[in-house]
Amino acid sequence: MGALRLPALTSIFTSSSVRSPPAIFPLKNRLRLPIRRPFSAHSTAEKVVAPELGDGKAKVLDKDKDRVITPRSQDFNAWYLDVIANAELADYGPVRGTMVIRPYGYAIWEAIQEYMNVKFKETGHSNMYFPQFIPYSFIEKEASHVEGFSPELALVTVGGGKELEEKLVVRPTSETIVNHMFTQWIHSYRDLPLMINQWANVTRWEMRTKPFIRTLEFLWQEGHTAHATAEEAEKEAMQMIDVYTKFAYEQAAIPVIAGRKSRVETFAGASTTYTIEAMMGDRKALQAGTSHNLGQNFSRAFGTQFTDENGLRQHVWQTSWAISTRFVGGIIMTHGDDAGLLLPPRLAPLQVVIVPIWKKDNEKTGVLTASSSVKETLQAAGIKVKVDDSDQRTPGWKFNYYEMKGVPLRIEIGPRDVSSGTVVISRRDVPGKQGKVFGISMDPSTLVAYVKDKLNEVQSSLLERATTFRDR
Amino acid sequence: MGALRLPALTSIFTSSSVRSPPAIFPLKNRLRLPIRRPFSAHSTAEKVVAPELGDGKAKVLDKDKDRVITPRSQDFNAWYLDVIANAELADYGPVRGTMVIRPYGYAIWEAIQEYMNVKFKETGHSNMYFPQFIPYSFIEKEASHVEGFSPELALVTVGGGKELEEKLVVRPTSETIVNHMFTQWIHSYRDLPLMINQWANVTRWEMRTKPFIRTLEFLWQEGHTAHATAEEAEKEAMQMIDVYTKFAYEQAAIPVIAGRKSRVETFAGASTTYTIEAMMGDRKALQAGTSHNLGQNFSRAFGTQFTDENGLRQHVWQTSWAISTRFVGGIIMTHGDDAGLLLPPRLAPLQVVIVPIWKKDNEKTGVLTASSSVKETLQAAGIKVKVDDSDQRTPGWKFNYYEMKGVPLRIEIGPRDVSSGTVVISRRDVPGKQGKVFGISMDPSTLVAYVKDKLNEVQSSLLERATTFRDR
Numbered sequence: 048m049g050a051l052r053l054p055a056l057t058s059i060f061t062s063s064s065v066r067s068p069p070a071i072f073p074l075k076n077r078l079r080l081p082i083r084r085p086f087s088a089h090s091t092a093e094k095v096v097a098p099e100l101g102d103g104k105a106k107v108l109d110k111d112k113d114r115v116i117t118p119r120s121q122d123f124n125a126w127y128l129d130v131i132a133n134a135e136l137a138d139y140g141p142v143r144g145t146m147v148i149r150p151y152g153y154a155i156w157e158a159i160q161e162y163m164n165v166k167f168k169e170t171g172h173s174n175m176y177f178p179q180f181i182p183y184s185f186i187e188k189e190a191s192h193v194e195g196f197s198p199e200l201a202l203v204t205v206g207g208g209k210e211l212e213e214k215l216v217v218r219p220t221s222e223t224i225v226n227h228m229f230t231q232w233i234h235s236y237r238d239l240p241l242m243i244n245q246w247a248n249v250t251r252w253e254m255r256t257k258p259f260i261r262t263l264e265f266l267w268q269e270g271h272t273a274h275a276t277a278e279e280a281e282k283e284a285m286q287m288i289d290v291y292t293k294f295a296y297e298q299a300a301i302p303v304i305a306g307r308k309s310r311v312e313t314f315a316g317a318s319t320t321y322t323i324e325a326m327m328g329d330r331k332a333l334q335a336g337t338s339h340n341l342g343q344n345f346s347r348a349f350g351t352q353f354t355d356e357n358g359l360r361q362h363v364w365q366t367s368w369a370i371s372t373r374f375v376g377g378i379i380m381t382h383g384d385d386a387g388l389l390l391p392p393r394l395a396p397l398q399v400v401i402v403p404i405w406k407k408d409n410e411k412t413g414v415l416t417a418s419s420s421v422k423e424t425l426q427a428a429g430i431k432v433k434v435d436d437s438d439q440r441t442p443g444w445k446f447n448y449y450e451m452k453g454v455p456l457r458i459e460i461g462p463r464d465v466s467s468g469t470v471v472i473s474r475r476d477v478p479g480k481q482g483k484v485f486g487i488s489m490d491p492s493t494l495v496a497y498v499k500d501k502l503n504e505v506q507s508s509l510l511e512r513a514t515t516f517r518d519r
Numbered sequence: 520m521g522a523l524r525l526p527a528l529t530s531i532f533t534s535s536s537v538r539s540p541p542a543i544f545p546l547k548n549r550l551r552l553p554i555r556r557p558f559s560a561h562s563t564a565e566k567v568v569a570p571e572l573g574d575g576k577a578k579v580l581d582k583d584k585d586r587v588i589t590p591r592s593q594d595f596n597a598w599y600l601d602v603i604a605n606a607e608l609a610d611y612g613p614v615r616g617t618m619v620i621r622p623y624g625y626a627i628w629e630a631i632q633e634y635m636n637v638k639f640k641e642t643g644h645s646n647m648y649f650p651q652f653i654p655y656s657f658i659e660k661e662a663s664h665v666e667g668f669s670p671e672l673a674l675v676t677v678g679g680g681k682e683l684e685e686k687l688v689v690r691p692t693s694e695t696i697v698n699h700m701f702t703q704w705i706h707s708y709r710d711l712p713l714m715i716n717q718w719a720n721v722t723r724w725e726m727r728t729k730p731f732i733r734t735l736e737f738l739w740q741e742g743h744t745a746h747a748t749a750e751e752a753e754k755e756a757m758q759m760i761d762v763y764t765k766f767a768y769e770q771a772a773i774p775v776i777a778g779r780k781s782r783v784e785t786f787a788g789a790s791t792t793y794t795i796e797a798m799m800g801d802r803k804a805l806q807a808g809t810s811h812n813l814g815q816n817f818s819r820a821f822g823t824q825f826t827d828e829n830g831l832r833q834h835v836w837q838t839s840w841a842i843s844t845r846f847v848g849g850i851i852m853t854h855g856d857d858a859g860l861l862l863p864p865r866l867a868p869l870q871v872v873i874v875p876i877w878k879k880d881n882e883k884t885g886v887l888t889a890s891s892s893v894k895e896t897l898q899a900a901g902i903k904v905k906v907d908d909s910d911q912r913t914p915g916w917k918f919n920y921y922e923m924k925g926v927p928l929r930i931e932i933g934p935r936d937v938s939s940g941t942v943v944i945s946r947r948d949v950p951g952k953q954g955k956v957f958g959i960s961m962d963p964s965t966l967v968a969y970v971k972d973k974l975n976e977v978q979s980s981l982l983e984r985a986t987t988f989r990d991r
Contacts, residue, residue, distance in 0.1 A: 175624075207671060
């Protein structure tokens with residue numbers, strides 16, 4: 048968690064471009080951000096110890112108790128863990144450092160996947176799948192790769208009841224096995240560029256762990272490409288950090304800073320590592336995505352060659368790039384507040400919650416009918432919405448609960464609203480009366496337009512707020 | 520691969536219901552099918568040895584050589600492996616028994632995932648993710664589970680450079696870790712039913728492997744549910760085998776037989792295992808999906824209890840259910856023929872290929888313009904289509920190539936077609952002139968309707984053909 052310095056971050060950010068990600072880089076602004084570098088091969092440089100996960104005594108959320116979240120200003124780390132537990136985003140696995148991603152947290156990851164999959168395909172990549180077991184000898188082939196990763200490996204030494212002749216590495220990343228296969232598939236320049244991606248789990252034996260941010264096993268996508276020229280590879284590495292940057296700004300409402308890592312922080316085996324760094328609520332930086340220009344480092348180690356147009360054998364030029372479930376942690380720590388989680392509408396599993404309010408039994412039917420009709424209207428318009436009509440909880444309790452869960456908009460419907468054919472809408476990001484608007488018509492086209500508009504407003508406002516905070 | 524008998528398969532199949540899956544079961548028809556039981560804990564009972572994978576000398580597809588596929592009738596197994604290699608569905612991984620799923624094969628899996636995800640959510644399940652490392656002691660808690668799985672485990676014994684105190688199992692399935700977590704999340708009847716699913720990789724140390732059918736690591740989905748009553752659990756187990764059955768019939772065009780496994784073939788830890796079995800082209804049966812009623816076996820072993828409405832502590836009733844990348848193997852072996860792969864249109868990564876045909880240079884532009892306009896028309900209608908306009912290959916070569924890749928429809932566009940504003944359409948499943956129709960208008964609405972109609976015809980015809988073959 049330490050206040051590491053990022054000595055050679057070549058920034059692309061200019062403070063005028065708040066709403067949309069900057070298109071061109073690098074500019075040469077030297078930034079000195081404290082930076083978190085989890086999932087990295089160099090974690091020993093970090094100073095602050097995060098609490099261990101998974102001692103088997105995970106806090107269990109007792110649904111019958113009121114939720115208490117440590118104030119963010121009081122203890123940022125305790126706040127983060129409280130939000131994760133109370134919003135039911137994740138839980139500790141039985142093995143130290145592992146994490147169970149619960150449905151609400153996983154749905155955020157699915158929203159990230161959905162967006163990314165489209166972008167990856169648009170930019171010419173195909174999904175595929177490589178085995179996770181890698182012969183140990185592969186890891187040793189690229190000198191700086193083995194140096195970076197060997198302290199973090201999980202090794203399978205027994206299979207089917209027998210000691211294995213060669214121990215197997217549970218993939219910490221797949222460059223080695225990818226190159227082993229690329230070497231078999233690439234023959235001529237006509238086989239290039241080869242551009243693939245996989246969604247997979249990876250394992251790194253981290254000693255200091257923290258849910259989403261740094262776990263022993265995590266989920267990610269890893270893109271791998273091979274090109275005929277150095278220029279093409281560089282262009283691809285830049286293209287993908289640009290895809291990540293756009294995602295961060297436009298979907299996650301996180302004003303990341305894209306740049307280049309210093310030599311010492313470059314990925315083990317890469318020539319250049321591009322990174323997007325985000326500033327968290329505690330003013331620490333988080334590495335949120337990386338894109339590596341691998342040069343010919345792996346193609347030389349694995350003999351990945353092609354015959355060029357002149358009949359000459361050449362080593363391919365490569366890239367790899369990844370974002371992981373850590374991004375979910377970044378979203379929590381960028382937007383969350385003392386009330387809990389606050390999700391950007393474009394990634395929220397639930398964008399609108401409808402809370403029906405009634406006192407007398409004769410009010411109930413009308414209120415519930417109206418609620419469910421409003422729900423269907425919004426759902427038909429592609430809005431992610433649910434009604435919480437349980438009568439075990441008071442409306443006040445539900446308000447707090449869904450605020451804590453970070454749902455961007457709340458719609459209240461009471462007997463008077465039913466009579467007037469209107470609803471009350473509250474923004475999660477603007478607390479109290481200021482964020483509350485009365486008398487919005489239930490008329491489908493009016494309501495849908497209003498809700499979509501408000502969701503867009505919350506989305507922009509989160510990005511603006513995070514940008515202001517970052518530049519303060 | 521052996522001709523195992525399935526002694527107590529309680530069939531739901533009646534031969535009149537070819538087009539749609541049967542809705543109610545079980546009927547008590549005893550079937551005696553030879554059956555393949557890969558990925559199972561009882562593989563020692565199988566007689567025929569499949570060739571080993573992954574000796575590092577995988578056949579590499581040389582794009583410059585003509586493809587040769589062993590005739591199906593001559594050697595079914597060799598045919599299967601040839602189809603996988605030539606259609607670029609998968610390749611051998613460097614570790615014995617592992618498989619690399621290549622983009623074209625992975626796209627079939629993605630089509631399966633896309634359909635299933637919708638069905639799982641419709642039936643009330645949420646996706647989430649459990650860690651893949653399971654303490655060895657967990658596996659030992661349920662007696663028949665450990666007996667079934669212990670011969671097939673991969674064990675991590677070293678992490679971060681140190682020998683581990685407790686060895687870790689790389690998940691072969693997740694019932695144990697799921698129950699460990701369920702025990703923390705389930706308190707009262709209000710927490711039930713708990714219905715989740717995960718998409719994940721699993722590892723079973725199989726000695727006899729075969730691409731897609733039985734590999735050391737494979738991809739699957741595993742659903743896990745907990746209920747307050749035995750009846751609910753039974754209903755859920757039946758519901759999910761029904762979802763699988765419908766998928767097999769309606770999407771994969773495979774007329775599976777749903778039934779109940781005999782005691783000896785029941786999943787290690789289950790009370791009842793429901794299965795869908797498909798007959799492959801060599802008349803052997805393939806287990807294509809299973810749904811287990813776990814009873815209280817795991818909840819007793821892990822103490823997964825809830826307080827019922829009367830305040831009494833009860834053990835939950837559970838189910839689990841899975842389909843895997845093996846299904847892709849089932850599709851290949853059900854529909855493929857001597858020309859190669861034949862894909863059901865609803866799961867085909869490419870539904871239509873357009874082959875432009877020209878001889879003289881002055882014909883080329885017109886033909887390519889028409890091809891790309893037809894492509895856009897079809898794409899806009901949601902049809903998966905591409906144009907192969909490469910001039911390195913002859914049209915005849917392309918015809919063979921896309922037949923081998925199993926693309927359901929081919930559209931040919933030559934200079935005369937351009938003049939007449941028509942195209943030629945060929946069905947993959949009806950060889951030669953019989954499957955070829957000339958003079959289909961390029962007019963968008965006519966063409967789209969015709970193509971959609973033909974795709975539906977191919978889909979039904981594959982199911983009918985497979986049903987006739989099965990019942991012969």
